[in-house]
Amino acid sequence: MGKLLKKMSFFSVLMAIVFMFVQVLSDLYLPTLTSDIINNGVSKGDVKYIWSVGLVMLGYSVISILASIGNTFFATKESQKLGKRLRSEIYQKVEYASLDQFDQFGTATLITRTTNDVNQIQMVTQMGLRIMMMAPITLIGASIMAYRLDHQLTKIFLYVIPILMVFLGVVMYFAVPLFKSMQTKTDKLNLIFREGLTGVRVIRAFNRDDYEAKRFDTANQDFVNTAIKVNTIVAFLIPIVTLIMSGTNILIVWQGGHYIANMEMDVGNLIAFMTYATQILMSFMMLSMIFVFVPRAQASAERINEVLDMKDDILDPEKPVELTEASPELSFQQVDFRYAGAEKCSLQQIDFTAKKGETVAIIGGTGSGKTTLVNLIPRFFEVENGSIQMNGTDIRSYRQQDLRSRIGFVPQKARLFKGTIRDNMLYGDQQATDEQIWKALEIAQAKDFVSQLPEGLDSRVEQGGGNFSGGQRQRLCIARALVKQADVYVFDDSFSALDFKTDGQLRQALKENVTDSIVVLVAQRISTVVDADIILVLDEGKLVGKGTHQELKENCTTYQEIISSQLREEEIA
Template structure:
C-alpha cells in the first residue's frame, strides 16, 4: 500500500488531514469534561451563569470540531481521489506501452479489473486511513487518559472489556480476510466470462450455446455472490456484537459508578464524563477493527496493481537512437535469418526468415493457418522482439531506433479492422493529425471507400459507432486501409486486410496502391490467404510451420515450390491453373 501511494499523493494534503483530524479529536475530547463541569459546578449549585459560560465553550469546541472535520474530509477525499487518478493513469500508461509478450502474461479482463475495481479498493482504504485510522488511535489514547483522570477505579472495567473485543476482532479478521482476498480473483472471473460473452456473441448464437454460456456466467456469478454474502455477513455481525459489548460496558459503568457516588467517592458529572470517554474508547477500537478488515483486501489490490506496474517490458529503448530521415524517398527492409519464439513455447514460431525488399516493391506473405504470417509482420513495428537475427530498416537495426521513430515509419493494418468512436475524419487522422481533407479523400479513393462515404450527407463527419458497428465488415476493412494510407510511412503492412473484400474490389485496391506516387517510394507488405491477392507481388514469401519454404515471384513458385502449388490447387480450378 505504502509503495503504491509513494509519489502519487500530496504529502502536504496528508499533513493537513492529520492536523485537522488532531484538532477535531482534541475538540471532541474536551466536550465530556465540560459536560462534567456543568453538572458538578453549575447544575449541582444552581449557577445559571456558569452553565451559560461553559455551554458557550462547548458550542465553541463543537464548532471547531465540525470545521476541522469538514477540512479533514475534504483533504482526505481529495487525496484518495487523486491517488486513484494517478494510479489509473500510471496503469494505463504502463499497459498502453506493453509489448504483446506482456499482454500475453495478464488477461485483458484482469487488467480492466485492476484499473477499476482494485483502484477503487485502494481509494476507499486511503480515505478510511486518513479518517478512521488517524482518529481511532488519537481518540483511544486521549479518551483513556482522560477517563483515568476522572476515576481510576472504573478504568478496571476496560481490563475485562478490551480483551473480549480483541478476541472478537481477531476472529473477525481470521474469517473475513481470506474471503475479501478471494473476491478480487472472483471479480476477474466474472469480467472474463462476461467479456467473452459480449465479444463472441455471434459464435454463441451460431452454435446455439446461449444456455451453456448463461450457466457458465451464472456459476461464476453465484460463486462471487456466495463469497460476498459470507464476508458481508461476518462483517455485519461486528455491529450488533460491538453494540452488545458497549451496552454491557455502560451497564457496568453505571452499576459501579452508582456505588461510588453513593459512597461519595465520585461526582455525578464525572460519571457522565467517564461514560462518554468509555464510548469514545470503544468506538475507537471498533473503528480500528474496521480498518483492519478492509486493509487486507486493499493490500491484495495493491499487489495486483504493483504486479502490472513492476512488469518489465521486453522492449528496450536505445540510449542513443538512430534518427530516420523523414524526407527519404528510398527505403530498404531486410530480415537477416530471424528467429522468434513465443514465451513458454517449446518450438520457435518463426525460424531462419531471410529476405530483402526495396522501395516500390510489394512483398506478399502466404501460407497455411498458423504458419507464422502475422507473427512475421508483427516483428516489423516491434510488437515483438526477435530472439535471433536482425531486422534492418534503411540499413539500421530496428532496435537502434526509438519506438516512436520506428512506428512513425511503419503503417500497420491488423487482421481485425478496428475503428474508434468519433467521426470518419477523426479516424482518418489517427495516424496523421495534420492530414488535410484532400489527403483523406485521396486515401479513401485508393481504399475504395470514397463511394459509400460520399453517399452519406455527413461525409467525413459521418459518426462511427463503438467498434465501427454501423459499418459492414468490408467497409470497416476499407476504412482501416484508408487510415493507414493517410499516414506517410516507409513501410505499409496489410495483415490479411483484404479478406473481407470481393475479388474485384481487392484487385482495384491493389492496382490503386501500385499507382500511388507515395506508395511507389515505400515498401508494401501484404499478408493474404488468396493466391489472387499475392500473384502480382514482386516477392512472395511462402511460410510453412514458421519456416520460409519458398520465395520468389508467382511464376517461379508455381513452377518449383510444392507448398505454393498445393495452395494454388486448393483455391483454383484446374483449368484456371493452366
C-alpha cells in the same frame, strides 16, 4: 501498499492530520465540559455557569465540525488524486507494454485492476486519513481522560477490551480471506461478462444464449455468495460491539453508583467517564474495520504493483540512430522468433530484402507464422536471433516512436474507434487534410460508400465500427493507414473480407499510387499475391519458398499445393 501511498502529496496528508488532531482534541474535551456543567452548574442551580460553559461547548463543537470538514476535504482530495494517478500509470504502463506482457495479464484482469482495485486503494486511503488516524488518537486520548477522572473505574477495560479483541480476531480470521477471494471472483466475472458482450454475434448464431447466461449466473452467484458470506460475518461486529458497550456501561454505572453513594465520585464525572468509555470502545471497533479492509486493499495493491513493476522488455537504445529520409529498404536477415514460454520457434531463418516500390506478399497455411512475421516489423516483439533492418540499420537501433512513425499498419482484425470517420482517418496523420483523406479512401475503395453517407467524413462510427460491414471496416482501416505517409505499409490479411473485384481494384490502386514505399501484405488467396514482386511462402514458421508467382509455381511444392487448392486446372495454366 506503502509503495503506492508514497505517491500522495505531503502537504495534503499533513493538513488532513492537523485537522484530525484538532477534531479529536475538541471531541475529547466536550465530555469534561459536560461534567463541569453537571457538577458545578446543574447540581448548584447556577444557570449563568451553565450558559457560560455551554457556549464554550458550542465553540468547541463548531471547531470540531470545521476540523472534520477540513480533514474530509483533504482526505477525499488526496485519495481521489491517488486513484487518478494510479489509473493513469496503469493505463500508460499497459499502453507501452509489449504484446507478450499484455497477454500475460489479459484484458479482463487489467480492467479490474484499473477500476475495482484502484477503488479499494482509494477507499482505504480515505479511511486512513480519517478513521486510521482518528481511532488510535481517540483511543489514547479517551483512555488518558478516563484515567484522570477515575483510575479505579478504568480497571473495567482490562476485562472488556480482551473480550472485544477476541471477538474481533475471530471475525477477521474468517472475513479477511473471503475479502481477498472476492478480487479473483471479480476478475472472473469481468472476463465472462466481456466475452459475452464481444462475442454476442457468435453466441446468438450458435444459439448458446442459455449456456452463456448460465455460465454468467454461475460466476455471478459465486461472487454473490462470497459477498453475502463475508458481509454476514462482518455484520456480527456491530451487535457484538453494541452488546459489549452496553455491558461496559452497566458495569460503569453499577460501580460508579457505589462511588457516588459513598461520596467518592461526582455524577458529572460518571457521565463523562461513560462517554470516554464509549469513545474507547468505538475506537476499537473502527480499528477492527481497518484490519478488515486493509488486507483487501493490500491484495489490490499487490495486483496493481504487478502491473506497475512490469519491466519493459522492448527498450529504446541509449543512443538511438536517426532514421533518415533515405530510399526505404526493409530487410530480414536470418531472423528467428519464439513466443515467451514456447518450446519451438514460431519463425526460423527468415531472410529477404524489399526495396522502394516493391510489394512483398506472404502466404502460407493457418498457423504458419504470417502474422507473427509482420508483427516483428514495427517491433511489437523482439527477435531471438538475426536482425531486421530498416534503411540498412537494425530497427533496434531506432527509437520505437521513430520506427513506427514510418510504418502504416493494418492489423488482422479491423478495428475502428468510436467517433467519426474523420476522427478515425486522423489516427493515421493528425495534420491530414480532407483532400488527403478522400485520396486515401479512394485508393482503399471506400470513397464510394463514404460519399453516399449523409454526413460524409463526419458520419458516426460506433464502438468497434459495428455500424459498418466487415468489408467496409477493412477498407476504412486500409484508408487510415494510407493517410499516413509511410515508408512501409503492412497489410495483415486485410483484404479477406473483400470480394475478388474490390480486391483486384485495391491492389491495382496501391500499385499505381504507392510507388515510393514498400508494401508488405499477408494473404490467403493466390489472386491477392500473384502480382507481388516477392512472394514469401511459409510453412510451420519456415521460409520454404521465395520468388515471383511464376518461379514459385514451378519450384515450390507448398505454393503449388496452395494453388491447386484454390484454382481449377485451366486457371493454373
